[in-house]
Amino acid sequence: MHAGGDxxxxxxxxxxxxxxxxxxxSADVLLSAMTERRYSAGANIAIRGDPSNMLFLILEGSVVAEIFGIDGQQAQLTRHGPGEIFGAYPEPMLHRADLRAIAETRLLSIPAVSLADLARAHADIGSGIAGLLARQLDLMLDRMAARIGLSASGRFHKALLQMADANDEIRPVPVISALALSVHTTRETGSRALAALLRRGIVERYEDHLRIVSRRMLEELVV
Amino acid sequence: MKPSNIPSILSLARSGATSRAWDAFLSAGLDGVEEIEALTLKGRLLKDRAKQAAGAERAALFAQSGASYRRAARIRPDSYPLINAAAMALFAGDGASAAAIARDVLTLVDGDRSQGETPYWREATRAEAFLLLGRAPDAQTSLSAAIRCAPQAWEDHAATLRQFAAILAETGSDAAWLDPYRPAPSLHYSGILGIDSNDAIAAEAISTAIVEIAPGFGYGALAAGADILAAEALLACGAELHVVLPSSREVFCQSSVAPYGPEWTVRFDALCDAAHSLTICNGDSVTTRAGVALADYWAMGRAISKAIILESRAVALRIEPADRPALGDPWLASRRPVVHVAVEASRPTHGVADLSDGSLLFTVALGDDAGVADPLGFASLAEAVAAIPEHSVQAAIDCTSTGRRDTVAALLRNTPVGSVFATSSAAMAMLTEGRCSRIEPMGEMETADGPVDVFAVWPSG
Incomplete structure (x- = not known):
């Protein structure tokens, strides 16, 4: 495999x-059952009523779920962003809505049945799916209630604080794109947030770890 | 251990609901809690209340604020609460105590290299202590050293400049010496489409203007013509480029770049890739004039917001024929400086890629003692802001190109009593037109259309 593929x-x-x-x-086991798919902005991912055999994880971009209302107008049910899941689990079903990419979008897909098998065989994968579904439920309820929560950079700052050990160090240096995804934001937002912390001296970067220099200042940025 | 309700009380304080934040602090039983976090929060809340008070009450509240910070510093020696205690003593009219505490700060910082949270704040704290002791030359030397420690910690430099300006005002001293320390200005750029991609004269004129302004940050779109030339000039002079588009990158390229020639598409893509940030401010699937107007508000508002945060200047660059001044440009309402670059249209644009109109709607939702009324819609921001009573109990404001009013209704449900909350679109429009004095980020509201950034705003005019 060439360097880009690695x-x-x-x-x-x-x-x-x-x-x-x-x-x-477990990540390696999951990836071996997954396929990466790319969609350009505006591309249809699925049509309402189509068989839905896969669970999708959004790595990059956004996907909207749309239905036609009784007045014949298309209405947006929800919009999924980075780090969110949609599709079928634990069994195949039919798509409830039209699904469309609204930006250049990268997904990982895994057959629902395969994921259910993996969940039964690997406790941490089962626990991970439970966590993902719980977070997705929280997000959907937040959307229904139009709740105000932390900003994207606020969530990223909070994740850094949670990862730090008793010495305020984060070992090893986290993969920023993955950390950003875990708090439902983009790699760009995560990179900009970390760059700002390094620029201000709130966090220092070393070869094998990050060090939080001022926990109070970082906590103030959790907004 | 930090009491769990401190973040929500801080959030209330940041939203401008000063009285409610204080009430929440008391209700949580935090008054009288001798812990560092509770005491520094109390100091902050009393300081906020002091700023809204006058005369003897103002001085008393500043004194109480200083006392809280000082008690926090007694629990664990820390230059952060201690320097705040010194400044509060000065604002309370007790210069002798301010000087005495400032000397304690210098002793603490000199004797403990871990003081000051970050290298910048260690030196900046020393500078503030010198300033409180009336030793302005030493303060300048320490401030220069602080900036050398973190030359790009612009937000921190700005916090120091604001504090120094307040101290100098309190002592009746000249603050002009602070100006050289201010970060580079923010620039909003826009201009005509009709410039040929090989128009070296226009490129040179735009580049010369930008070099003269020497901005650190540039905000605008990337339509073929003046926008792209300005963005290229910004990058060439080392400024951060922040691109704001009215539709997705692909849709905008198809509507406003590609029709003017493939050479512009290549330059558009290169700028998108090189930009420090790329913001899509609208979920519309086509580029409309209303969407462009909204993106202009966002770009102008972000340039102004950056300048406010950094205690620097915001400047607009308008690139257009000399006989076509920017009439109706919302920037003019802000009364901030505008630099005009006169260029000749060097290629036709009429009929190449005309956009549909669309329209912007400003929506306002109000809550009062009787409950919540249906959201109101207005064609102009001026009318919308005028609809918010001066002593509004609770208000929310949005600006939309879809005509939807449910976002502002949902926002009102999240707005604390005593505050006015705005979506990004409305907050940026208000800053642009000078219809609010400041904005404060409050988080992100989840909606079916995607997340919406929310700001507390302080309407004016």
Missing amino acids: HRRAEQLSSIAACFGCGPH
Whole structure:
């Protein structure tokens, strides 16, 4: 495999580990059952009523779910962003809505049945799926209630604080794209947030770890 | 251990609901809690209340604020609460105590290299202590050293500049010496489409203007012509480029770049890839004039917001024929500087890629003692802001190109009593037109259309 392929695989593994909250072995098991799919902006992913055999994890981009209302107008049910899941689990079903990419979008797909088998065989994959589904439920309820929560950079800052040990160190240096995905934001937002922390000296980067220099200042940025 | 309700009380304080934040602090039983986090929060809340008070009450609240910070510093020696205690003593009218505490700060910082949270704040704290002791030359030397420690920690430099300006005002001293320390200005750029991709004269004129302004940050779209030339000039002079588009990158390229020639598409893609940030401000599937107007508000508002945060200047660059001044440009309402670059249209644009109109709707939702009324819709921001009573109990404002009013209704449900909340679109429009004095980020509201950034705003005019 060439360097680009190695890099992409490493990024996929980090993303899976971050989203499923599982170790590298389970991430490798999951990735071997997954396929990466790319969609251009505006491309249809599925039509309402189509068989839905897959669970999808969004690595990059956004997907909208749309239905036609009784007035014949198309209405948006929801919009899924980075780190979110949609599709079928634990069994195949029919798509309830039209699904369309609204930006350049990258997904990992896995057959629902395969994922259910893996969940039964690997406790940490089962636990990871439970966590993912719980977070997705929270997100959907937040959307229904139009609740105000932390901003994307606020969530990223909070994740850094949660990863730090008693010495305020984060070992090893996290993969930023995967960490961003785990808090439902983009690699760009995560990279910009970390760059700002490094620029201000709130966090220092070393070869094998990050060090939080001022926990109070980082906590103030959890907004 | 930090009491769990401190973040929500801080959030209330940041939203401008000063009285409610204080009430929440008391209700949580935090008054009298001798822990560092509770005491520094109390100091912050009392300081906020002091700023809204006058005369003897103002001085008393500043004194109480200083006392809280000082008690926090007694639990664990820490230059952060201690320097705040010194400044609060000065604002309370007790210069002698301010000087005495400032000397304690210098002793603490000199004797413990771990003080000051970050290398910048260690030196900046020393500078503030010198300033409180009336030693302005030493303060300048320390401030220069602080900036050398973190030359790009612009937000921190700005916090220091704001604090120094307040101290100098309190002591009746000249603050002009702070100006050289201010970060580079923010720039909003826009201009005509009708420039040929090989128009070296236009490119040179735009580049010269940008070099003269020397911005650190540039905001705008990337339509073929003036936008792209300005964005290229910004990158060439080392500024951060923040691109704001009215539709997705692909849709915008198809509507406003590709029709003017493939050479522009290549330059558009290169700029998108090189930009520090790329924001799509609208979920519309086509580029409309209303969407463009909304993106302009976002780009202008973000340039102004950056300048406010960094205590620097916001400047607009308008690239257009000399006989076509920017009439109706919302920037003019902000009364901030505008630099005009006169260019000649060097290629036709009429009929190449005309956009459909669409329209912007400004929506306002109000809550009062009687409950929540249906959202109101207005064709202009001025009318919408005027609909918010001066002593509004609770208000929310949005700006939309879809005509939907449910976002503002949902936002009102999240707005604390005593506050006005705005979506990004409305907050940026208000900043652009000078219809609010400041904005404060409050988080992200989840909606079926995707997340919406929310700001507390302080309407004016």
